[in-house]
Amino acid sequence: MLIKLTGGTVYDPASGIDGQQQDIFVQDGRIVDAPKDGRPVDQEYDLRGKVVMSGAIDMHTHIGGGKGNIARTLLPEDHRMDPVHRTPITRSGNGHAMPSTYVAGYRYAEMGYTACFEPAVLPINARQAHMEMGDTPIVDKGGYVMLGSDDFLLRMMTANKDQKAINDYVAWTLNAAKGIGIKVVNAGGISAFKFNQRKLDLDEQNSHYAVTPRQILQTLARAVQELGITHPLHVHGCNLGVPGNLETTLNTIEGIDGLPMHLTHIQFHSYGKEGDFKFSSGAAQIAEAINSNPNITADVGQILFGQTVTASGDNMRQHANHKYASPNKWVCMDIECDAGCGVVPFKYKDQNFVNALQWAIGLEIFLLVEDPWRIFLTTDHPNGAPFTSYPHLIRLLMDRSFRNDMLATIHPEAQKMTTLASIEREYTLNEIAIMTRAGAARIIGLKDRGALSAGNFADITVYTENADRQTMFAKPDYVFKDGELVVKNGEVVKVTWGTTHIVKPDYDLSIEKDLKPYFDKYLTMKLGNFKISDDEISEDGRGSLTAHPLRGAA
């Protein structure tokens, strides 16, 4: 079937198109050139006056895995206020902070998103992450596999194994757990917490292993680069949420020796300790460091006010932060000599000084980082706010007077501690398209996604131009996924199943000679049973795997 999208105003930064009126043709799930043979168009959509972008990509959102399911189970009261009815084509479920998987897929699609990436796939819990993402309809998905507090790596590093051996282990794990990138959470800190260390600075040694967080970051960033994995090492830094952690973050950037590194939810890592409350914004310094270090990318992890739940692999910091739990219940887990997790409900309040300043810090970072290709729109769903708040966040970025109106309502001392009011920048539609589409596809390493030129998969979102950007981005007119119309007027009209994006870096199989006895002696599963097979993703008849090329490969 040949589909023609006629006359829309197209924002396709990957092709350098910034708001030009053009037609787009779609056939067999892909965008194609205008047919020259006079073939008839089977279906035409008149998009004159509409804004056309590729489907949005959330490069950091907790949509699948054990900690999310703990968060769901922990908060029945949060679901009760947001029930989602079954319809003839969609399943029932529940929403708000940590929605059920079906609801998450529908709501992402209804916002114009066509791909979501789970950033904390514990290798030992990867099956669950894939099963949950396998029950998340419409959107494509993928995950970053967590390393850095796993005992095998820390033993290798303590034993001074060479970089090549570590690369083999990293590649082996990525293949076994089926991810598209490598994530580090509080490098070595999750392990240190198991040895009763309650904090771990960048150059502080694990009490058992002769290893520091800085060394872990350098080793893994090098592995990612040498293996040719496109997505830079995805780093949740040390000292999350600690006043003064700005210094740690700057030090982390400096210490990576120019290797590609993505700093995630950087808002939570941009705090000074000035002022009466010993808590201040480090956004200007952080933004300056990003601006001057082209190897660094970041997503913001914006907080927005209201009830949510934080779910993180960082059990060290989550345990420390449990005193802020609202409601007062929380979970921490040590997990399988592999990692950990912590789940702490949070209610961010605009009249709380710290929360209000966190809100301002996130926005400052968005607005002070100059290159939209290196900063990404996230709330670290659900940690800063549920993903359903993205349209509101887009309005805050695109509409200065709205932003300043909001600013005027937050805790007065926080208003004094932020430069936000003086920042004139308003994001353009093209910049939003970079941050949420072209840039995201590029940083994850997605081939043929996030762009509207011929040959790309036809993931396309169509909005009605509206000066109220929140209204505009909340309810697209049309969303096409792989060329099929899945959302009309902000509602799902067809349920499809996206693919799972992965990379498959090569490794020397002899790494299993070391891994097998380690599994037999110390772990609780056989090595052969640990590795996820392709059919586990596809045997339900809905899932599929899409392997992306390594850097430098065609």
Place this chain on the structure above:
Amino acid sequence: MTEITEVPSPFCGIGTDDLSIQVDGATLKVIANGCAVNTPAFEQAIADATPRIAGQAVSLEAATTKAAELLRGTNQPVISGCATDVNGMRALLALADKSGAVVDNLNFNNARRNLLALQDSGWMNTTLAELKNRCDLLLVVGTDLEAFAPRFFEKYLWNEESMFLDNTANREIIYLGKAPSGNASTSPTGQNANVLPCADADLPDVTAVLSALVKGHLLHAQSVAGIAIADLQAIADKLKAADYGVILWGAAAMAFDQAELTVQTLCNIVKDLNQSGTRCSGFPLGGKEGDQTANQVCGWTTGYPARVNFARGYPEYDPYLNDTQALINNGEADALVWVQAFNSGALPPKADLPTIVIGRSGMKFEKEPDVFIPVGTPGIDHSGHAYRLDNVVAIRLKKLRDSGLPSTAAVLTAIEQAL
């Protein structure tokens, strides 16, 4: 005849995956690493393989069509048991969503003791590999661990080597409440577990005292439920001195009123220890007959653990009202679907209702159900996934033989399609 090695078990709950099984046609024989729980569960012979309507043999299609017919037009069907693999639960929830049914896991009244504590105040727990490598003090509260999982000690406590203990035989094991039924807890060097026995019903008092002692409160009493306060003080001191203490309990064994408060007390002891500068973790038992699987899949599909009602067109959770037995007793249910793919001895509750049983081959009924569809067992007749007791690890179940028995998922999906 073939031999399959590294076979994972969905029966013991602890994710044992080192079994060797000899397959001779449809006959299985566990030839290595069996136990009193796993060996009979794997070796049980296939009995009936033909579906029945009112006791008469029929085709699978006729049986699923009849099942759909029985569900059509009901006001409050109940899908109970929920003992199956991940794909079975997925299909079960799809059917429940479509038919407006209650979904209720057979172990929920036990799991509820943990879930209510979790949903009220949370917990700090650990998993098997951490226990295997770190635990230097194991406090077993109110449960006979080796009866639950015969190989627990062998695999996770008396393992030859661990990463962080010089000698695993030096781990200290303390029982509070039930005494162990055997000597699996005796260390390889002959060190017996320290047992402080009390009646189950006294556990609320005993754990409350332990909690007070951990917090540093002074008590005037000299003993509680026959246990000297000094002995409980010694446990509190040991928990504080341990590098990585673990408090283990089995909610199923806590068959007394408001046992969730005792679970909560234990969870709070763990939290208090961590707050005061010691690492300590909780470890709840479970994972049998697919109970963790049911709660996990229901969790991501609905937001709630496996006791939900879809009658209003969306899932509603109530840990008491959606109890199968209560719904039957109150005359609120008008059809019953019993799903039990693991245990042919676990029969549906007695009820004067249209009843559909999707069960492991070999079920013997007192009262023949309206429809009986024998299904394969996950991990024997088809591949699948099951959750271990520690809830983090899903094991990949293998298909061991070609029995021709359909999977739970296939049968429930056929009923849903026919509805």
